[in-house]
Amino acid sequence: MSTKLPKVPVVIVGMGWAGGIIASELTKAGLKVVGLERGKARSTQDYSMGHDELRFQHRTELMQDLSKETITSRNNSKTRALPMRHYGTFIVGDGIGGAGSHWNGQTYRFLPYDFEIKTLTEKRYGKNKIKKGYTVQDWGMTYDELEPYYDTFEKMAGISGETVELYGKRSNPYPTGPMLKTPIMEEFEKATKKLGYKPYILPSGNLSENYTNPDGISRSACQYCAYCENFGCEYGAKADPVVTVIPVAKQTGNLDLRTHSNVTKIVNDGQKATGVIYVNTLTGEEFEQPAEVVVIASYVFNNVRLLLNSNLGKPYDPQTGAGAVGKNYAYQISAGGSTLFFDNKEFNLYGGAGALGIEIAEFTGDNFDHTNENFIHGAGIRTTQYGDRPIAVNRVPNGTASWGSEFKKQSIKYANSTFPVKIQGASLPHQQNYLDLDPTYKDAYGMPLLRMTYDYTEQDKEMVKYMSKVTRNIAENIGPDHIETSEEQAPFNVNKDTNTHNTGGVIMGADPQTSAVNSYLQMWDAENVFVAGASAFPHNSCFNPTGTLGALSYRAAEGIIRYMKDGGSLV
Amino acid sequence: MSENENQKVDHHLKSRRTFLKNSGLTVGGIVLGGAVANLLGVNTGGSSEHVHTSPQEPVSYPNEALMFFTMDQYRLTAAAAERIFPKDELGPGAIELNVAIYIDHQLASPWGANVKDYMQGPFYSPDQLQGTQLRLLRKDLFLLGLEGLDKYSNKKFKKNFIELEVNEQDEVLTDFESGEKYKLSGISSSHFFSMLRTLTIEGAYADPLYGGNKEMKGWKMRKYPGSYMSYTNDIQSNSFVEKKPQSLNSHMGH
Numbered sequence: 001m002s003t004k005l006p007k008v009p010v011v012i013v014g015m016g017w018a019g020g021i022i023a024s025e026l027t028k029a030g031l032k033v034v035g036l037e038r039g040k041a042r043s044t045q046d047y048s049m050g051h052d053e054l055r056f057q058h059r060t061e062l063m064q065d066l067s068k069e070t071i072t073s074r075n076n077s078k079t080r081a082l083p084m085r086h087y088g089t090f091i092v093g094d095g096i097g098g099a100g101s102h103w104n105g106q107t108y109r110f111l112p113y114d115f116e117i118k119t120l121t122e123k124r125y126g127k128n129k130i131k132k133g134y135t136v137q138d139w140g141m142t143y144d145e146l147e148p149y150y151d152t153f154e155k156m157a158g159i160s161g162e163t164v165e166l167y168g169k170r171s172n173p174y175p176t177g178p179m180l181k182t183p184i185m186e187e188f189e190k191a192t193k194k195l196g197y198k199p200y201i202l203p204s205g206n207l208s209e210n211y212t213n214p215d216g217i218s219r220s221a222c223q224y225c226a227y228c229e230n231f232g233c234e235y236g237a238k239a240d241p242v243v244t245v246i247p248v249a250k251q252t253g254n255l256d257l258r259t260h261s262n263v264t265k266i267v268n269d270g271q272k273a274t275g276v277i278y279v280n281t282l283t284g285e286e287f288e289q290p291a292e293v294v295v296i297a298s299y300v301f302n303n304v305r306l307l308l309n310s311n312l313g314k315p316y317d318p319q320t321g322a323g324a325v326g327k328n329y330a331y332q333i334s335a336g337g338s339t340l341f342f343d344n345k346e347f348n349l350y351g352g353a354g355a356l357g358i359e360i361a362e363f364t365g366d367n368f369d370h371t372n373e374n375f376i377h378g379a380g381i382r383t384t385q386y387g388d389r390p391i392a393v394n395r396v397p398n399g400t401a402s403w404g405s406e407f408k409k410q411s412i413k414y415a416n417s418t419f420p421v422k423i424q425g426a427s428l429p430h431q432q433n434y435l436d437l438d439p440t441y442k443d444a445y446g447m448p449l450l451r452m453t454y455d456y457t458e459q460d461k462e463m464v465k466y467m468s469k470v471t472r473n474i475a476e477n478i479g480p481d482h483i484e485t486s487e488e489q490a491p492f493n494v495n496k497d498t499n500t501h502n503t504g505g506v507i508m509g510a511d512p513q514t515s516a517v518n519s520y521l522q523m524w525d526a527e528n529v530f531v532a533g534a535s536a537f538p539h540n541s542c543f544n545p546t547g548t549l550g551a552l553s554y555r556a557a558e559g560i561i562r563y564m565k566d567g568g569s570l571v
Numbered sequence: 572m573s574e575n576e577n578q579k580v581d582h583h584l585k586s587r588r589t590f591l592k593n594s595g596l597t598v599g600g601i602v603l604g605g606a607v608a609n610l611l612g613v614n615t616g617g618s619s620e621h622v623h624t625s626p627q628e629p630v631s632y633p634n635e636a637l638m639f640f641t642m643d644q645y646r647l648t649a650a651a652a653e654r655i656f657p658k659d660e661l662g663p664g665a666i667e668l669n670v671a672i673y674i675d676h677q678l679a680s681p682w683g684a685n686v687k688d689y690m691q692g693p694f695y696s697p698d699q700l701q702g703t704q705l706r707l708l709r710k711d712l713f714l715l716g717l718e719g720l721d722k723y724s725n726k727k728f729k730k731n732f733i734e735l736e737v738n739e740q741d742e743v744l745t746d747f748e749s750g751e752k753y754k755l756s757g758i759s760s761s762h763f764f765s766m767l768r769t770l771t772i773e774g775a776y777a778d779p780l781y782g783g784n785k786e787m788k789g790w791k792m793r794k795y796p797g798s799y800m801s802y803t804n805d806i807q808s809n810s811f812v813e814k815k816p817q818s819l820n821s822h823m824g825h
Binding site: 048049051052053054058059060065066067069070073074075079080082083084085086088180181182183221222223224225226346347348350351352385390391394402403404405408409411412415416440441442491492493494495 | 654655656657659661664682685686687688689690691693695697698699700701702703704705741744748768771772773775776777778780781789790792793794795796797798799800801802803805806807808809811812814819822
């Protein structure tokens with residue numbers, strides 16, 4: 001039996017970037033908000049022993065406790081999905097700040113091409129360019145419409161970077177200048193310039209200089225200490241909800257933030273939600289929190305799972321293509337990179353930052369001609385310097401034994417003498433890649449787990465072949481002693497792949513038949529439910545998702561404030 | 572605290588403050604509190620008895636003791652780990668780095684009992700692309716593996732693992748890695764081998780607070796500086812800047 005609490009104007013599920021931004025905007029506008037977070041409270045104090053590779057990276061201290069909930073996965077719908085019992089490929093955040101606490105800080109905008117991908121691809125290459133089975137669709141809004149919200153997000157987070165010609169038009173330059181350029185970045189710069197490309201420094205949520213944002217939050221410059229991904233930033237130099245939007249929301253006095261509160265269901269009648277059910281994860285006590293507006297802002301996986309477990313929205317059917325909840329799950333492409341080995345050169349690779357790197361834009365989106373290619377979209381090609389930590393990074397030439405004397409010698413020889421030219425490629429949705437409920441496995445509260453059915457498609461394999469030639473060419477122009485290039489895309493492996501940019505499942509669009517939410521992230525099937533996060537992306541671009549997630553969250557916040565006044569559909 | 576130690580703390584705090592001054596770390600607007608304030612030596616309220624403890628090189632190693640293994644299991648683990656990460660002209664191997672102490676402590680920790688893993692059934696055997704699906708806990712798998720090492724060594728060489736020549740030990744481990752020669756109660760020996768390998772690398776390179784990487788000698792071998800607050804002044808240098816390693820213990824004053 002759950003205890004019914006007094007009704008509130010707004011309840012938000014999840015206090016990461018999406019939930020934090022919406023909480024901050026709503027509370028500043030005077031609305032009373034209840035924020036429910038399944039994990040614990042967090043401040044920079046929690047990061048003071050943060051330079052601990054074992055605890056944070058390999059024992060995944062900041063991540064979701066898989067004993068309580070996980071996903072199941074399979075490579076196609078003919079096989080049985082099995083639970084991800086421990087971490088491999090994905091790292092899913094938990095606690096105040098969510099994935100915004102442990103992220104690297106790479107903060108891009110998606111391309112104008114992304115938002116109108118179907119229209120623009122067909123216009124340039126004809127109707128048959130997008131092959132059968134690929135459920136590529138426009139986003140229901142343009143880059144120009146989203147631009148002001150990108151601007152707001154970047155100013156709040158203090159993003160450091162430089163304007164790139166080949167990307168969408170900016171109303172303002174980045175609020176802070178680009179990060180430092182290290183010797184390995186200079187190597188990439190020289191080689192790519194020689195090849196006629198225009199390299200640029202990655203846009204970074206690790207501040208290049210001290211910065212005070214429009215909310216009055218002051219943060220200090222990044223120290224290049226090399227503990228970003230998997231770690232929290234004890235300086236507050238990395239943009240994190242914990243040091244930006246959450247304290248702002250708290251300061252208004254309008255945010256009632258409840259930690260250890262895991263939402264299991266959205267209470268609804270199929271037309272509208274009336275609130276949520278949540279469990280105190282410490283005591284097991286169950287509560288019903290009624291609200292006028294319900295905002296679902298947890299991770300991609302749980303956004304989809306909560307809707308399906310609550311019978312809200314129409315579940316996607318991979319046979320007919322009907323329904324939108326669980327549709328267009330997309331990932332990202334990481335094969336195709338080259339690793340450079342130097343026999344007599346050492347770099348200061350122990351230092352770095354999560355968003356320290358250099359990249360070229362020429363192979364992103366539709367910035368190159370795809371007429372003769374069997375794929376669309378593209379990849380960012382880049383060299384990054386996150387800081388090589390000694391348990392995680394032991395790069396040895398292919399053919400080296402994986403243990404024993406030879407492994408020890410080679411891994412120590414190259415400890416400070418290798419760096420990558422790698423790719424991050426776009427992932428296009430396919431009818432057979434989707435999310436639904438697992439028929440067998442349940443979470444700690446008895447609710448079905450989310451089941452992922454996913455594998456790389458022909459489009460991805462073609463892109464990897466193409467991009468591997470580009471990275472090889474750049475690597476050869478840098479001229480190390482030895483280069484290794486991954487030329488093929490292997491099947492998806494939930495243990496071994498390295499990317500954690502999951503998107504889709506509650507996608508936005510202009511058509512209620514093919515999307516789940518409108519461009520304010522308001523559900524077509526329940527006007528007082530907003531579903532925020534990368535779950536709204538109809539496909540995944542070749543950039544890190546947080547910038548776009550942040551922009552959409554600001555847009556959703558504006559929509560919710562309007563909805564509280566006027567009601568009804570916002571489009 | 573002796574006068575000498577007091578001076579050490581004082582000196583340490585001063586150099587910390589100098590760092591903070593030089594790095595331009597300022598806190599304005601909304602005070603973030605927590606770690607940053609502590610770094611600055613600001614009392615954020617609450618406890619008025621904020622004690623700066625002295626970071627110091629340990630002179631003895633009270634954690635060189637076992638909380639999980641028997642002495643025999645410990646010796647066997649040390650011998651096997653040494654083959655994964657042997658002593659050579661570059662520096663110490665697993666034995667000297669206290670890797671087996673590290674492994675003992677890890678298996679005794681919540682991680683050894685899989686407390687953050689999804690452990691609900693049913694347990695089906697996975698296809699190659701799906702993650703491992705073992706009902707067995709890590710601590711039990713490890714002991715099963717140790718028992719297997721001796722059984723297999725006896726089968727193959729009529730001796731316990733620890734009594735074998737190193738090339739024979741390598742043969743046993745290679746067979747365990749392949750997983751095809753020997754089963755541990757129906758489970759492939761490669762699961763054990765892969766855990767042994769991972770734990771050995773971790774024990775060589777994790778912060779010394781976990782019991783391995785003795786005197787940061789694992790880090791020294793690869794010129795890894797451990798835990799510094801800032802590399803802003805080094806990261807653009809064209810030549811390699813070698814730094815004396817520091818462990819998390821050096822952050823305890825804050």
